[in-house]
Amino acid sequence: MATESWDGLLLGATLATLADDGGYGLIDDGALGWRDGVIVYAGPRSGLPADAEANADLVVETDGLVTPGLIDCHTHTVFAGNRAAEFEQRLQGASYEEIARAGGGIVSTVRAVREADEDALLAQSLPRARALVADGATTLEIKSGYGLDFDNERKMLRVARRIGEVLGITVRTTFLGAHALPPEFAGRGDAYIDAVCEWLQRLHEEDLVDAVDAFAERIAFSVDQTRRVFDIARTLGLPVKLHADQLSDGAGAALVAEFGGLSADHVEHTSPAGVAAMAAAGTVAVLLPGAFHVLRETTLPPLDAFRAAGVPMAVATDCNPGTSPLLSLRQAMQLACTHFRLTPEEALRGATVHAARALGLSDRGTLAVGQRADFACWQVAQPAELVYWLGGPLMAMSFAGGKRLA
Ligand code: NIG
Ligand code: FE
Secondary structure, X not given: OOOOOEOEEEEOOEEEOOOOOOOOOEEOOEEEEEEOOEEEEEEEHHHOOOOHHHHEOOEEEOOOEEEEOEEEOOOOOOOOOOOHHHHHHHHOOOOXXXXXXXXXOHHHHHHHHXXXXXXXXHHHHHHHHHHHHHOOEEEEEEEOOOOOOHHHHHHHHHHHHHHHHHHOOEEEEEEEEEXXXXXXXXXXXXXXXXXXXXXXXHHHHOOOOOEEEEEEOOXXXXXXHHHHHHHHHHHHOOOEEEEEOOOOOOOHHHHHHHOOOOEEEEOOOOOHHHHHHHHHHOOEEEEOHHHHHHOOOOOOOOHHHXXXXXXXXXXXXXXXXXXXXXXXXXXXXXXXHHHHOOOHHHHHHHOOHHXXXXXXXXXXXXXXXXXXXXXXXXXXXXXXXXXHOOOOOOEEEEEEOOEEOO
């Protein structure tokens, strides 16, 4: 069989394709070919068409391991300033909720974001996105939620889109207007939700919103208030996800499942009824072990119940200045293994296959013909090493849509 010219061909590494339902799908001495940003061959080198190498525009010889590009399906990477001082307060005994109720926490980042213009916000956010990419991410979800007025939410979403353009990766934007109550709406939560619903429609018209999220919690918004935001998302045809049951069981998982949501995120306190609702709706559980770790939480998500019910579990960094200043998805996978006892395979699947599903993306997450040519090459001999090393420069190179990332 003659090969049409391929844009690229990667040779020699072990592929972890994740293409089947179980196992890593390992292929020793593998080959990966792509054209127009899409994988056209993923298999053993010995199975390549005889003229494949001669006809490829780019041939990369490598060793080690190649995985699908990692997908960070829950981040708040766009923000200004940092909250190191709040971290110190918590080390001295203050709780996240106490700090939030005293006007710190999320609202202090809101002040910093409002003060930064769009270019300054981009300049502060890009290094974090670069760090995530440097450890294997090729797709990032980025939320708004630190603007909390129309102009500043819009600014955040525009910065998120610009990060995708600058870095050559996919960025999926999520509108999180219902993240916290800004000071100018103190005591007027329902009026704030009215405003959020109106902003959502205008931001959708500007094509700045890929999905809609909210923070359903006793220090944030009620189930009824969240429901009103989700109703608008539904009329606009936008998928929903939710910060659900993080600090207490607020029936958030069941709510987002009722809307056929993509994911319920955090889910430490999700009840058996919530797990059942997620299973019935096909809603992914997004585990955020960085926030669990930093807040020194002790209540584990209902992992065995998710497994038993067949709820897919994704893993993400939750990169944010308050609860998870975490700049590596691979490190989040490591924390998911140590704190939540995920197997290394569950962690890798959680940052690829299941993360893609949590974003509603069916064109990525595995190394298979027809999938986007998004992949990362690692200087390790076996997949478990990805979650064995804490930190360290393991990634040799990565490609998104068939283009090598800088
Ligand atoms: O995912 N839980 C709410 N939102 C973020 C924290 C945001 C912040 O503290 O700045 C989270 O943990
Ligand atoms: Fe979050």
